[in-house]
Amino acid sequence: MIKRFTVLLLLAGVGTLFAGLLLGYSPDGELNATARYYADHTAPDIGAANIVTAIIVTYRGLDTLGEVTVLFLTAAIVGLVLARGRRRTRTEQRELPPSGELLTTGSRLLVPLILLLGVYVFVNGHLTPGGGFQGGAILASAILLMLLTDPLRRFSHRLISALESTSGLVFVGIGLLGVFFAGGFLDNRILPIGNLGSLFSAGVIPVIYSFIGLKVGAEFSSMLVSLSETEDS
Amino acid sequence: MAHIALATGFILILIGLYGALTNRNILRMIVSFTVADTGVNLVIVAVGYLRGRTAPILDATLPAAEAAARIIDPVPQALVLTAIVIGVGITALMLAYAYKLHETKGSLDIADYRELKW
Numbered sequence: 386m387i388k389r390f391t392v393l394l395l396l397a398g399v400g401t402l403f404a405g406l407l408l409g410y411s412p413d414g415e416l417n418a419t420a421r422y423y424a425d426h427t428a429p430d431i432g433a434a435n436i437v438t439a440i441i442v443t444y445r446g447l448d449t450l451g452e453v454t455v456l457f458l459t460a461a462i463v464g465l466v467l468a469r470g471r472r473r474t475r476t477e478q479r480e481l482p483p484s485g486e487l488l489t490t491g492s493r494l495l496v497p498l499i500l501l502l503g504v505y506v507f508v509n510g511h512l513t514p515g516g517g518f519q520g521g522a523i524l525a526s527a528i529l530l531m532l533l534t535d536p537l538r539r540f541s542h543r544l545i546s547a548l549e550s551t552s553g554l555v556f557v558g559i560g561l562l563g564v565f566f567a568g569g570f571l572d573n574r575i576l577p578i579g580n581l582g583s584l585f586s587a588g589v590i591p592v593i594y595s596f597i598g599l600k601v602g603a604e605f606s607s608m609l610v611s612l613s614e615t616e617d618s
Numbered sequence: 619m620a621h622i623a624l625a626t627g628f629i630l631i632l633i634g635l636y637g638a639l640t641n642r643n644i645l646r647m648i649v650s651f652t653v654a655d656t657g658v659n660l661v662i663v664a665v666g667y668l669r670g671r672t673a674p675i676l677d678a679t680l681p682a683a684e685a686a687a688r689i690i691d692p693v694p695q696a697l698v699l700t701a702i703v704i705g706v707g708i709t710a711l712m713l714a715y716a717y718k719l720h721e722t723k724g725s726l727d728i729a730d731y732r733e734l735k736w
Contacts, residue, residue, distance in 0.1 A: 392639045396632055403628040412620045413668060413691075420691045424674070428682030436674035436689065440696040452700050459707035463714045514675060518703050582677060601703070608710045615717065 432578035433511040433587035441516065442590050442597075446560065446571030453600060457553065460604040460611075467615045484534050492534040499527040507598030511587040517594040521601025528606040532613050540610050549603035552596040559589055559596075623664035630657030644716045644726045648709065655705045659698045666694030 416424060423436055423444065433439040441449050506513075507520025531538060563572035573588035580586055634654025638647050667690055674692040676682055720726050 389640065392636065395639070396636055399635065400628075400632055403632070407621065407624055407628060410621065410624060410665075416668070416686060416689070416691055420693055421686050423692055424686040424689055428676055428685065434676045436676070436685070436692040437695045437699070440692055441699060445696065448700065452703060455704055456707050459711055463710050466714045466718055512675075514673065516699070518699060522706075581682065605706070612710075612713065612717075 467611045510594040511590045517597030520598040524602030525605030552600035620667045627657045627660035666691035
């Protein structure tokens with residue numbers, strides 16, 4: 386009783402704070418200086434139609450590298466924590482009920498389409514509201530669908546980790562090329578900027594974002610596979 | 619519009635905090651944390667919204683010269699993209715630890731774990 390009261394008291398305090406913020410909030414009429422810089426300089430300097438992508442991959446590219454590293458660490462720790470449990474082999478696994486005609490046939494139809502959509506989303510990251518992280522998550526959702534259809538399906542860890550480390554290396558390698566051939570680490574102007582809005586534009590942004598997509602997809606898949614392999618079903 | 623989104627975000631944060639503080643089941647606490655996480659993301663995106671403006675993607679109808687006068691703030695969106703991805707990572711880690719805890723003690727009730735209680 387006293388505990389619930391403390392919780393409610395705490396929430397009331399935080400709620401008052403939030404209410405003060407909400408009542409005192411007045412939306413800006415104009416972009417602030419940082420946003421204005423990005424809005425004015427993205428098209429001539431970076432050549433990406435999607436300004437958010439230009440910020441993520443080029444202006445704040447180092448942050449994205451850190452983000453991908455955090456994700457890699459997460460995948461590695463999930464693998465480490467779960468791998469110490471006893472792996473069940475197919476024979477000692479109890480029989481699972483079959484997953485049903487609809488799910489099996491549906492996933493056979495949908496998995497290639499989902500993979501295609503994921504690739505489309507990260508290849509067009511500099512033009513449309515998509516990108517490597519979204520595309521990678523879509524790729525991993527195809528893996529999730531395959532795991533739902535057959536929970537005992539095993540994916541090759543070697544393939545996933547090879548894909549993951551190769552894309553990471555290519556990402557850093559392209560970033561380093563920027564030091565030698567353009568303005569600095571992760572500069573996208575190694576390749577010509579091209580016409581705004583065409584697929585081959587914005588320098589190396591599509592290349593970098595595609596590899597980020599592959600890397601994120603591989604990391605999410607490895608988390609899903611680790612979680613499914615230790616399942617006590 | 620921005621006020622509605624902000625209020626929704628704040629309410630989601632409060633719901634998440636309430637759930638995380640009152641539930642005893644670890645899985646429910648993890649779900650509460652993801653709800654609070656969504657609330658934070660919603661608040662950040664809502665702050666970047668400017669009335670009557672469009673998404674920060676240049677095309678034929680939004681030439682680069684007019685961009686600064688017609689787009690909403692792209693920086694919070696980039697921040698939230700990062701926050702969402704890190705949020706997924708944190709959720710996966712919490713789930714993995716919850717699995718491990720269940721494996722060692724056979725219970726997901728937080729009251730059964732007294733090692734860090736003082």
